[in-house]
Amino acid sequence: MGKLAELGCEKAVAIYRMMVRIAECDQRIQQGLAAGDLQFQYYPAGGQEAIPATIMSLLNPDDLAVTTYRVIHDIVAKGTPLREIMAEMYGKATGTCKGKGGPMHLTAPDSGLMVTTGIVGAGAPIAAGLALAEAMQGTGRVTVCSFGDGAANIGAVHEALNLSAVWKLPVIFVCQNNLYAEYTSFAESTASDSIASRAAGYGMAGEQCDGTDPASIHAVARKAIERARSGHGPTLLECVAPRLQGHAFGSDIAHMDQAALAQAKATAPLKSVRQRLLDERLATEAELAAIEAEARAEVDDAQQFAVASAAPDLSELQQDVFADIGDTPYAARPSSPDEISPSGALRRITFGMAVNEAMAIALDRDPSVFLLGEDIHDPAGGIVKATVGLSSRFGLDRVRPTPISEQAIVGAAIGASMRGMKPVAEIMVNDFAMVAMDQIANHAAKLRYMSGGRTAVPITIRSLTAGNVGSFGAQHSQMLESWFAHTPGLKIVAPSNAYDAKGLLLACIDDPDPCIQIEAMRCFFSHDDVPEGHYTIPLGKAAIRQEGHDITLVSYSWGMQEVHAASTLLGEAGHSVEIIDLRTIVPLDYAAVRASVLKTGRILIVHPATEFGGFGAELAAKLQHDLFGKLKAPVGRYGAPYTCIPFAQNLEAAYFPNASGIVERATALLGYI
CATH class of the missing domain: 3.40.50.970 (Thiamin diphosphate (ThDP)-binding fold, Pyr/PP domains)
Structure with a gap:
């Protein structure tokens, strides 16, 4: 001593x-x-x-x-x-x-x-x-x-x-x-x-x-x-x-x-x-x-x-979940959320290229933005090349390859965001988010609230879901949106096309709250017209992809591909279908869904994850409660069966929601008088 x-x-x-x-x-x-x-x-x-x-x-x-x-x-x-x-x-x-x-x-x-x-x-x-x-x-x-x-x-x-x-x-x-x-x-x-x-x-x-x-x-x-x-x-x-x-x-x-x-x-x-x-x-x-x-x-x-x-005061009960209480589910939201409209020339590029372009724009515009994740640096550039070229352009200080350490990746992003940085953390596959759920659900989601609003966690987590592309099996194919949605304090984004993937990701990076963008591998190599330059799509603003008056189909992420295919088949059978792409699950554009269902009287909610306990159940319950007596048929939902995701491709094809299944369930709802 x-x-x-x-x-x-x-x-x-x-x-x-x-x-x-x-x-x-x-x-x-x-x-x-x-x-x-x-x-x-x-x-x-x-x-x-x-x-x-x-x-x-x-x-x-x-x-x-x-x-x-x-x-x-x-x-x-x-x-x-x-x-x-x-x-x-x-x-x-x-x-x-x-x-x-x-x-x-x-x-x-x-x-x-x-x-x-x-x-x-x-x-x-x-x-x-x-x-x-x-x-x-x-x-x-x-x-x-x-x-x-x-x-x-x-x-x-x-x-x-x-x-x-x-x-x-x-x-x-x-x-x-x-x-x-x-x-x-x-x-x-x-x-x-x-x-x-x-x-x-x-x-x-x-x-x-x-x-x-x-x-x-x-x-x-x-x-x-x-x-x-x-x-x-x-x-x-x-x-x-x-x-x-x-x-x-x-x-x-x-x-x-x-x-x-x-x-x-x-x-x-x-x-x-x-x-x-x-x-x-x-x-x-x-x-x-x-x-x-x-x-x-x-x-x-x-x-x-x-x-x-x-x-x-009791008014504090729901304050500090998000920076804006209007972002909580079913809260009154502004009629015109902030949006930066595109002005650049259109090019036909892939979903993956749009994601890469969004990160490049964010890195170029804002020195507080940086990326971190496994294998994100060149020459690898990520397992699906989402970050290819970015480390060569912006350097390894701002495009940071990490050890295989999901808890450290998310935790480091949380800490850095609390000191004025805007980290974009990649969790390689959505399933791996479960390894870091403590950091995501107990810390990123709760720190603003537990601190009484004194701290903020403006992180963006990008995560790939590999489901319905063949042979990835039970541990690499899940969508965990309902897990995330059940945790107050997280914003969940699920784009279905390249245009949205870019605009939503840029909105997430600028958002004051923790955002999780789930990127479907099934969408990653699809092509869409995407403007050059910077633009954002407001979180919590659904897109009406097609107007109709007989039934509303609602989905997000790659589920939209099956919805569009089903709509064509239903149209050929003489049914007028309205299609809504939620784009974001939290914040939720419930007003758009409700207005559509009031018009059509019928709705089928389609989501790629397990139907039991899935996000569709929440939306269905809310609609059934609010519109009881105004509906022409019970609220329908269609998700995956209650089983693990199989490896065999014939079983996998039977597992995930598909166009024929949507047509079958929609037809049943249309049969109600």
């Missing part, structure tokens, strides 16, 4: 002051829980106060931090006002997140605490993205990502460490090792002697220190921060600090080594640092007592402020 005097009197006392503020806040929250004034799951930070108190003292105010649900010590040390923290604990409108995030999701971008995640290990990819944005913008800022020893065994952390090392990002990964992963000891869950030793496997620096000793923490953290700021890449820093109580407030401690626990309590950092300050004559008893009284008074004030603050 080093001398605190090595830090200098002023810094040593300042670190202790921060430790006292952390401990006082931590204890007050636990007292509120014990008294029943507060009600939530809480994860105390006792024993770990010295880690952020020391590390944050080495950072600049505008450096960034990401942490996990055991957060109170990190957010206090990063400089967030205690009033805001305590008000969030009480679920008040004056809290850091307007009472909408709570203790596991504290966000305070003004002080640089960008994300607190309740998902173990999930913050690491986002921290890599924050650091990436700072590196690309040349700000010199560093990012500190804190997590526990349990999170060190999560795949997202591995992916983030590897990506950060490959790109030499200015990030410090701080494992606050309290020797227990929830209720399992470090020795039981980890075969290696330390977390820091793993750094060698990533080709990055690794350091271990005594997490109860500010002098030890300071020595290794200072080197790590200097390394990051000077462009020499990330560090994996392990700070060992035994936990002083159970995993959560009120948890039992029977699983803990009782002798080790007693020893840790006897030598708790708050006690030991206080005594060392006295022993080394860096402070007097009166000075330390004054610091402690000041912290109690500050927490008293914060608690009184929280209790007196108002709860969030």
Whole structure:
């Protein structure tokens, strides 16, 4: 254990002051829980106060931090006002997140605490993205990502460490090792002697220190921060600090080594640092007592402020899902969404060429746009050449090939977008989005809401669906639009032609919310007339592809090919068919669908995904509810059967919705009088 005097009197006392503020806040929250004034799951930070108190003292105010649900010590040390923290604990409108995030999701971008995640290990990819944005913008800022020893065994952390090392990002990964992963000891869950030793496997620096000793923490953290700021890449820093109580407030401690626990309590950092300050004559008893009284008074004030603050207004319930509440399903939408009309000459190009052209335009127009994904650089240019030529034209800094790491790809995009960038992340095949669903559904979709609107995630995810093109089988052929649509906060785009693919992608890139564009391989090599230059198609504006008066057919993506073929057959049989291409699923142009059905009295909704639980069921239920008594036939829907997607081509052909099936179901609906 080093001398605190090595830090200098002023810094040593300042670190202790921060430790006292952390401990006082931590204890007050636990007292509120014990008294029943507060009600939530809480994860105390006792024993770990010295880690952020020391590390944050080495950072600049505008450096960034990401942490996990055991957060109170990190957010206090990063400089967030205690009033805001305590008000969030009480679920008040004056809290850091307007009472909408709570203790596991504290966000305070003004002080640089960008994300607190309740998902173990999930913050690491986002921290890599924050650091990436700072590196690309040349700000010199560093990012500190804190997590526990349990999170060190999560795949997202591995992916983030590897990506950060490959790109030499200015990030410090701080494992606050309290020797227990929830209720399992470090020795039981980890075969290696330390977390820091793993750094060698990533080709990055690794350091271990005594997490109860500010002098030890300071020595290794200072080197790590200097390394990051000077462009020499990330560090994996392990700070060992035994936990002083159970995993959560009120948890039992029977699983803990009782002798080790007693020893840790006897030598708790708050006690030991206080005594060392006295022993080394860096402070007097009166000075330390004054610091402690000041912290109690500050927490008293914060608690009184929280209790007196108002709860969030009920109008907040659906605010902050998107930047514009009008983008939520069935909300009243503007009659004329913003649109940039095309002015360039028409050329007949493929869907894939249109996607490539959209990205080239975005990269050329806006320096904050960049691409990342697997194999997207030349000469590969992506598995279907969607990005071919772009890295040669714009460079590898803006067209970034990544490791095969979907969680890291999406997480890095999230983090970078929170710092002013506009990432376009490619998930090679739609099925692979499931590997990154935590980052997509728990973070990209929720961060605006959980932060009370203080952060935004303007990312675009491009993803290919390979269904109905022959022999890709069950794990490469799915469309996951209903999964995405069921997650508030995501916008879902499914173009059916090259014109829309370009205009919708450009709209997604400019959108303030996370957008997922699903690109069908079946459409990728089809040709359409597409204008040169920049234009956008508003999200949430369906296209009436054909007017009719007997029945409405609604679809999107490659389903439109079958709908058009079926319409021809139905027309030959004397039926007038109206065709609506939704183009976007969220936002949803429900008004256009409703108006069409009121005109025709019949509707068949066609979608490529499984019919059971599919998006068609949602739209059908809404229409049936709203138009009951005005319809000439029940609302029809047609999707794939409830089975996995088969490999054999004859079975695959029977699996996906097709023109003859549409004609059969539409004819049945037309038979109602």
